[in-house]
């Protein structure tokens with residue numbers, strides 16, 4: 001069985017998530033934007049073995065702690081999609097832009113593409129490419145527990161910004177309606193910021209993608 005625990009990190013209260021297999025206690029951390037001590041404390045409290053870093057996209061609040069954490073614990077970096085290479089290269093400048101501590105670029109151990117899957121312990125999680133907020137944004141879908149980790153694609157009552165370089169509003173809407181909605185109305189999503197919701201509720205009530 002797959003479990004997860006979300007830990008808000010950084011000044012942007014980004015939802016970093018731990019996901020783990022309860023048969024092996026192997027865990028992956030999704031989007032370690034910063035506050036690495038808080039993440040590691042939670043890993044220890046839950047009795048987990050951290051085995052990998054999974055990234056939805058390379059904005060600093062999601063990926064800022066990646067280089068340090070990967071180095072400290074010798075972890076593979078899985079994702080995002082290669083479209084985000086320029087955001088990875090720009091991590092030092094993103095720190096200055098958003099008032100974050102300096103962050104370093106990194107080289108993903110494995111890039112992700114639409115239709116890929118990633119493994120943690122005995123559990124498999126599906127990858128969908130959902131560009132629009134950033135060109136290389138991916139989401140992690142765990143149908144076995146009806147959960148999807150969507151980063152900054154969709155929020156409860158809102159959608160991701162598309163005014164950054166290579167952002168694209170129509171592409172974002174297409175990602176949501178063509179790649180997220182088919183996962184089912186019952187699917188609970190964990191956004192990069194703010195509370196969880198379901199795709200069904202957003203389909204009905206979200207002013208940006210309601211009635212789609």
Ligand SMILES: [Zn+2]
Nearest residue numbers: 057059133152
């Ligand atoms: Zn973002």
Ligand SMILES: [Zn+2]
Nearest residue numbers: 014061152192
């Ligand atoms: Zn974010």
